[in-house]
Amino acid sequence: MIFCNLGSGSKGNCTYVQDDPAAAGLLIDQGFSLINLLVRMEQVDLDPHQVRAILLTHEHSDHLSGVGIFARRFHIPVYITTKALKKIPDKIIKNVKVIEFTSGDELEISGMKVKTFHIPHDAADPIGVVISGKNHRVGIITDIGNEVQYLREYLKNLDLLFLESNHDVIMLDNGPYPLWLVKRIKSRVGHLSNEQAKTLFEQLSLNGKLRHLILGHLSEKNNDPKIVKKLFQKTAQKIDPKVQLSIALQNKAGPLIEL
Numbered sequence: 509m510i511f512c513n514l515g516s517g518s519k520g521n522c523t524y525v526q527d528d529p530a531a532a533g534l535l536i537d538q539g540f541s542l543i544n545l546l547v548r549m550e551q552v553d554l555d556p557h558q559v560r561a562i563l564l565t566h567e568h569s570d571h572l573s574g575v576g577i578f579a580r581r582f583h584i585p586v587y588i589t590t591k592a593l594k595k596i597p598d599k600i601i602k603n604v605k606v607i608e609f610t611s612g613d614e615l616e617i618s619g620m621k622v623k624t625f626h627i628p629h630d631a632a633d634p635i636g637v638v639i640s641g642k643n644h645r646v647g648i649i650t651d652i653g654n655e656v657q658y659l660r661e662y663l664k665n666l667d668l669l670f671l672e673s674n675h676d677v678i679m680l681d682n683g684p685y686p687l688w689l690v691k692r693i694k695s696r697v698g699h700l701s702n703e704q705a706k707t708l709f710e711q712l713s714l715n716g717k718l719r720h721l722i723l724g725h726l727s728e729k730n731n732d733p734k735i736v737k738k739l740f741q742k743t744a745q746k747i748d749p750k751v752q753l754s755i756a757l758q759n760k761a762g763p764l765i766e767l
Contacts, residue, residue, distance in 0.1 A: 509644040509767040511668055514548045515540060516650070516724035517758030521571050523648060523670065524554055525620070527641035532560035532618035536637065536648055537571040538578050545574060548761040556582060560618045563587045566631035566651060567595040576600040587617060589624075591633035611635045625662050628653040630697040638662055644767040645717075646670070650725040653697040655708035664713045667767050670756070671709060673723040673740075674699035675730040683730045693730075702731070702739050709743060716748060720765055724756035733757070 510526040510533075520539035526532070533554070538545065549556055561584050562575055576599075579586050585605040588596070593608055609615060611626040611633050621640040626633065629651045636649035636659070647663045650672040663669065680690055680701075693699050700708070705723065721744055723736050733755040744751045756762050 509641040509646065509667070510764060511646055511670075511720075511767065512552055512554060512764045513670060513722060513724060513756040513762040514545065514552075515758055515761060516756035517726060517728060518570050519728075519758055520544070520573070521650070521725070522548075522574075524549070524559075525639050525646060526558065526618070527620050531558075533558040534618040534620065534622075534639070535559055535562040535578070537565055538562055538574045539570040539572060540574045542574060542577045542581060545578065552761050552764045554764070559584060561585050561587060563615075563617060563622065563637065564589075564592060565637070565648075566629065566634040567592040568631055568651070571651075572596065572600065576602065576604050579604045587615065589633040589635065592631065595632045623662065625659075627651070627659070628656060628697050629699075630692070630695075636662065638666070644668075646767075652700055653695055655700065655704050655711070657711075659708065660711055660713065665715050665717050666712075667717055668720040668722070668765065669709070669712075669714075669718060670722045670724055671705055672700045672725040673702050673705040673731070673736050674725050675701050675727045676732065676735050677701050677703065679732070680727070680730040685730070693727075699725070699727075702736055706739055706743055709740070710747075714747065718748060718751050719767065720752050720754070722754050722756050722762070726755065726758075728758060 514522040523536040646668040
């Protein structure tokens with residue numbers, strides 16, 4: 509299985525998953541301009557013509573602003589929950605084939621099984637996903653307000669976990685954001701703090717399979733990759749020394765990971 513985060517943060521999000529080099533590719537979200545995304549894909553030797561679908565996790569602009577233009581350019585469908593679809597401006601998905609589903613559904617997309625599940629966030633029907641190929645499983649969970657216990661059932665036996673670690677609480681409390689936005693981020697439907705993300709990670713049943721932990725959706729103003737890496741290094745090593753820890757960045761694509 510191939511995994512590559514093409515950028516993660518409040519200015520745009522997109523992740524590429526493919527079961528093997530000859531198979532169809534899947535984009536999870538697309539919050540970048542077409543040119544920006546194509547440049548990022550070229551930098552990691554990904555072929556946009558191999559993408560056969562886009563799955564949208566929710567309707568916030570940093571996850572969907574480039575969905576329509578990419579789908580029209582490459583003539584591919586977009587999978588969206590019915591509730592999220594109602595919140596999307598018509599112009600974004602004009603002349604796009606839309607396939608509706610409900611959070612909790614298991615989908616078959618690009619030759620992979622995609623289990624969707626509801627997560628707490630201030631969107632219409634936000635989802636996390638676990639994508640299963642022939643031999644590997646990856647979990648993608650960002651834009652989540654708290655580390656609810658039911659997530660443990662979905663995030664079992666993963667080979668790779670992409671997890672939000674949005675903010676450092678001290679930096680957020682002393683940062684430039686207005687009080688209403690600080691409260692929104694820290695709410696149960698906001699974003700995970702570094703400590704909350706670590707707690708969730710520690711509670712998962714990974715059974716020795718996990719090889720990659722990628723922390724993403726870091727706030728550019730209220731977090732620091734060095735803080736995140738230091739916080740998670742000991743925990744990841746304690747769980748399994750073979751786990752490779754990395755940080756997804758906003759301004760460039762991450763490495764192409766082959767499981």
